Amino acid sequence: MQLGEGIEWALHCCTVLALVPEGRALPASRLAEFHGVPPAYLAKHLQAMAQAGIVESVPGRRGGYRLARAAQDITLLDVVHAVEGRAPAFRCTEIRRRGPAAQASSAYRAPCGIHVAMQRAEDAWQRELAAQTVADLLRHLATSVTPVAVRRAGEWMQEAVR
């Protein structure tokens, strides 16, 4: 199992977008430059987040992206769902119904035990993701980033949203 790296980009972008001044927007190209990632490909993921209602796009000359709602109302699960899709990681193809020992469909009213077990683990994963928001990420940043880095990032932001 492998999670696309777009998830990492998207989450970092959310933390940066949370620091954009009210009423402004940050272009995708600036976000890409800030993180050192391919601009065109990052745009793809930003579009997915815009469609999911996590960020909103501002068209036009001084346009860009900004958060569509407060940082504390954006869970990590929202971001993962937007970028990776809502398809479950484990897909039960009901192979228990195939083969020589197969029964009539009516014999399979009880759900597949393996499906239930895997779903239980996936629920725990999603629960943990839903319990954390972008605001939590910002709090963690506030306690770990050096003051000089804060100042430099602030200057870059003012330049970027000019």
Added chain:
Amino acid sequence: MQLGEGIEWALHCCTVLALVPEGRALPASRLAEFHGVPPAYLAKHLQAMAQAGIVESVPGRRGGYRLARAAQDITLLDVVHAVEGRAPAFRCTEIRRRGPAAQASSAYRAPCGIHVAMQRAEDAWQRELAAQTVADLLRHLATSVTPVAVRRAGEWMQEAVR
């Protein structure tokens, strides 16, 4: 994010192998026929489980596969690790160190908050998988499978390990 379907096959195979009489072995071709899956491809996953020490392979004419240890000592996490590998789903590429606001390496002693958050969710997933064993799957089967299916599967098993 998508989990390979080999996981489903592997788990079903574990439940079937747990019912193999002591001292016998079940060929991969029989397992494939029982589940209605491609024999050659299933063999690939069985080899992975054999390398991981979950099942053991018996060579020769009346050879096949059997569980390498008791069903209660095989967790779902063991199977997932064997088939899907031990690589974490979320891979942090430390993009926070790139771009205009980058600092010296010494400034990044604190771990990346996003990495920590995703790891927390993944730990919850693994914890849930590690808490369930193949024996639990068998217990679930015992309460949900009809008596006629049990009989038919037993007959098939006797024929298969002959």
Added chain:
DNA sequence: GTCCCTATACTCGGATAGCAAGTGTCCGAGTATAGGCGG
């Protein structure tokens, strides 16, 4: 009748193609801005 040997048939194991999804890139449609023009 018993033991040994050999040929066999069946098993696993790794090396080899095909395909789908993730990765990366590009160019066109649309819009707020900035400058110029007229009143």
Added chain:
DNA sequence: CCGCCTATACTCGGACACTTGCTATCCGAGTATAGGGAC
């Protein structure tokens, strides 16, 4: 001096190649078995 209009430059958005990993398959190496022969 103020308002309007137009051209512009910048933005997002979706359509188009490429690469990696999953899916699927095959054939060769190895071994326990079954049968036949010798003693």
